[in-house]
Structures are given as structure tokens and as C-alpha cells.
Amino acid sequence: MAPLISFQDVGKVFGSGATAVRAVDGVTLDIQAGEIFGVIGYSGAGKSTLVRLVNALEPVTSGRLLVDGQDVTALGESQLRRVRAGIGMVFQQFNLLNSRTVAGNVAYPLKVAGWPKAKRAARVAELLDYVGIADKAKAYPRQLSGGQKQRVGIARALATEPRILLADEATSALDPDTTQDVLALLRRVNRELGVTVVVITHEMDVIRSLAHRVAVMEDGKVIEHGPVYDVFAAPRERATRRFVATTLKDRPTPEALERLRHRHPGRIVTVTIREAGVDVTAALRAHGVDGTIVFGGITEIDERPFGSLTLELTGSDAAIDALLADLRSRTDVEDLGTAGVPA
Numbered sequence: 001m002a003p004l005i006s007f008q009d010v011g012k013v014f015g016s017g018a019t020a021v022r023a024v025d026g027v028t029l030d031i032q033a034g035e036i037f038g039v040i041g042y043s044g045a046g047k048s049t050l051v052r053l054v055n056a057l058e059p060v061t062s063g064r065l066l067v068d069g070q071d072v073t074a075l076g077e078s079q080l081r082r083v084r085a086g087i088g089m090v091f092q093q094f095n096l097l098n099s100r101t102v103a104g105n106v107a108y109p110l111k112v113a114g115w116p117k118a119k120r121a122a123r124v125a126e127l128l129d130y131v132g133i134a135d136k137a138k139a140y141p142r143q144l145s146g147g148q149k150q151r152v153g154i155a156r157a158l159a160t161e162p163r164i165l166l167a168d169e170a171t172s173a174l175d176p177d178t179t180q181d182v183l184a185l186l187r188r189v190n191r192e193l194g195v196t197v198v199v200i201t202h203e204m205d206v207i208r209s210l211a212h213r214v215a216v217m218e219d220g221k222v223i224e225h226g227p228v229y230d231v232f233a234a235p236r237e238r239a240t241r242r243f244v245a246t247t248l249k250d251r252p253t254p255e256a257l258e259r260l261r262h263r264h265p266g267r268i269v270t271v272t273i274r275e276a277g278v279d280v281t282a283a284l285r286a287h288g289v290d291g292t293i294v295f296g297g298i299t300e301i302d303e304r305p306f307g308s309l310t311l312e313l314t315g316s317d318a319a320i321d322a323l324l325a326d327l328r329s330r331t332d333v334e335d336l337g338t339a340g341v342p343a
């Protein structure tokens with residue numbers, strides 16, 4: 001199936017000469033219809049610029065960018081308007097019109113698109129009901145919480161029935177509980193309405209709980225991309241490993257490892273737990289090794305289990321080595337050594 005959004009060696013340079021900034025640098029990436037695609041990176045990595053290219057808020061400097069089969073780099077203003085009508089956008093700061101009511105904000109894009117008044121009202125009521133704020137129709141943005149404002153933002157973005165929803169740090173201004181509510185709403189929008197969602201974030205938690213696939217950006221480049229589960233399970237790049245560590249928190253930091261070694265004189269190892277599962281207890285028993293769980297965490301990534309357990313092993317060196325060889329044939333094992341002989 002042809003991708004819904006296709007970046008082909010796309011570049012975006014701001015300015016020229018010595019002060020030129022290469023915000024997006026040779027990005028090649030396909031986003032499929034119906035998926036939730038995450039783009040993660042630190043501040044300044046080029047994430048916002050990348051998505052602003054999709055609805056041609058910024059023109060590309062080089063390469064080709066296809067949206068629904070159309071090369072947006074070659075379209076005129078009137079054709080671009082049609083492409084943009086198929087793309088909704090949600091922002092970190094909500095970007096609501098403060099002088100209009102909630103209903104007025106959601107109706108605005110319909111008005112611009114020339115919908116007759118009666119049809120507009122029905123559509124607005126339907127949307128507010130869908131995002132769960134029907135009772136706030138007559139309220140003004142200043143009377144709403146952050147989560148409610150973002151629901152208005154999402155309703156407004158969905159008003160003209162776009163195929164694509166671009167969410168730029170949509171939950172970054174929200175507290176953790178409200179973030180979860182808004183992420184759940186975005187999941188529903190994807191599942192129930194079939195809208196392709198592109199989320200930009202600097203938080204790996206958002207990627208973990210929402211996205212199917214992810215691209216990691218650094219210095220304008222996509223340094224790694226793939227299914228979220230695979231990227232979490234086997235991050236290749238340093239930046240990716242750092243992002244993964246921020247959300248899993250399943251492995252001891254160097255300082256925590258020091259404390260563990262102090263408290264537990266035995267051999268310390270970290271065993272990766274994946275979807276397939278490893279019966280660690282049975283392996284310990286089979287090799288006559290005692291194991292105490294001293295650190296760990298197992299969570300869900302893209303609705304599949306993943307994490308690790310750190311154990312203190314006690315037994316003969318030969319038995320422990322045989323156990324580790326056995327476990328290594330089934331999963332990843334990191335040998336952290338002992339306090340006396342750290343690995």
C-alpha cells in the first residue's frame with residue numbers, strides 16, 4: 001500500500017550562508033494510513049519543522065514530500081488549501097480563540113470551509129460530544145482546564161474530517177493524569193475514526209503509550225526508526241537509549257548499582273523480559289542457583305510486555321555461568337559482576 005505521507009530525502013534550511021540552519025536534513029520516511037507515528041527528539045532536533053512541512057506551512061528546501069500521493073512541494077496555493085483541509089493540527093498551547101466560545105472555536109474551521117450554519121451546529125454538537133465536553137459548549141477558553149482546552153483543540157482539528165492529525169507536543173503542558181486522558185482520546189480518534197496520527201514529543205512515555213512506530217530525530221536527521229516495541233527492545237543509537245531509559249526506569253543507574261553491590265555481595269545480573277517470556281524461576285531451579293530480585297520493572301509498550309529484572313545470584317561460579325549461558329540462549333542478559341569484581 002502506498003504510504004499516506006512520504007518524505008523522500010527532504011531537507012529544510014532556514015536562512016543562508018554562514019547563519020543557515022539545517023532544521024531538517026535528508027529525511028526519508030514513510031507514514032502509513034491508519035497508524036500512529038511518533039517523532040521524538042530533544043529541543044531543536046527539527047521535529048516541529050518536519051511536521052510543518054507536511055501541511056506546507058513551510059516549503060521544503062530540497063527533496064520530495066508526498067501527502068496522499070500528491071507532491072506538496074510542487075503544488076500551487078489553491079491545491080495546497082485542499083491538501084491542508086485533509087490535515088488537522090493540535091498544538092501544545094492549544095491556540096484557541098479566546099473571544100469565542102468552545103462551540104465557536106470548533107465551528108471556526110467549518111465556517112472557513114463554507115459549511116451552512118445549520119450543518120455547522122450539528123457537526124459541532126457531535127464533535128463536542130465525541131471529545132467529552134458537550135456541557136462546555138457555551139464556555140470560553142479561559143474558563144477551561146488545560147485538558148478541556150486540548151479536547152476543544154482536538155474537536156476543532158477533527159471538524160472537517162481530516163485523514164491526518166498532526167499533534168505537536170499536544171500533552172506537554174498537561175499534568176500526568178490529564179495527559180493520559182488526552183492520549184486515550186487520540187487513540188480513540190485513530191481507532192474509531194481511522195485518522196492517521198503523527199505525534200511530536202520529547203517524552204518517551206508518550207511514544208510508549210500511544211505510537212505504533214517511532215522516528216528518533218537528532219540535528220535534523222532521523223537517526224533511528226521502526227516499530228515502537230523494536231526500538232525500545234533494541235535501541236541502536238545513544239540518544240535512543242537515553243530516551244528509552246527515561247521511560248522504562250527498569251535498570252539501576254550507576255549510583256543505584258553501587259548501592260545494590262554494597263547491599264548484595266552476590267553476582268548481579270539484569271535479565272530482559274520480552275513478550276515471549278522467560279521462566280527465570282525454572283532456570284534458577286534447574287541450575288541450582290539462588291536468585292533474589294533486587295531491581296526491575298516490566299511495563300507495556302504498544303500493549304505488549306517489556307522490561308527487565310535485576311537479580312542477585314548466589315551459587316557456585318560454574319552453576320551461575322551455566323545458568324547465564326542458558327538464559328542468554330533465550331533473552332538478553334547483562335552481567336554486572338559483584339562488588340568485589342564489578343563487570
Ligand SMILES: Nc1ncnc2c1ncn2[C@@H]1O[C@H](COP(=O)(O)OP(=O)(O)OP(=O)(O)O)[C@@H](O)[C@H]1O
Pocket residue numbers: 014015021022023041042043044045046047048049050202
Ligand atoms: N522560522 C525559523 N527560522 C530560523 N530557524 C528556525 C525556524 N524554525 C526553526 N528553526 C531552527 O531549526 C531548528 C529545528 O527547530 P524545530 O523547532 O523544528 O525543533 P524541535 O525539535 O521542534 O524543537 P522544540 O521541541 O524546541 O520545538 C532549530 O535550530 C531552530 O532554531
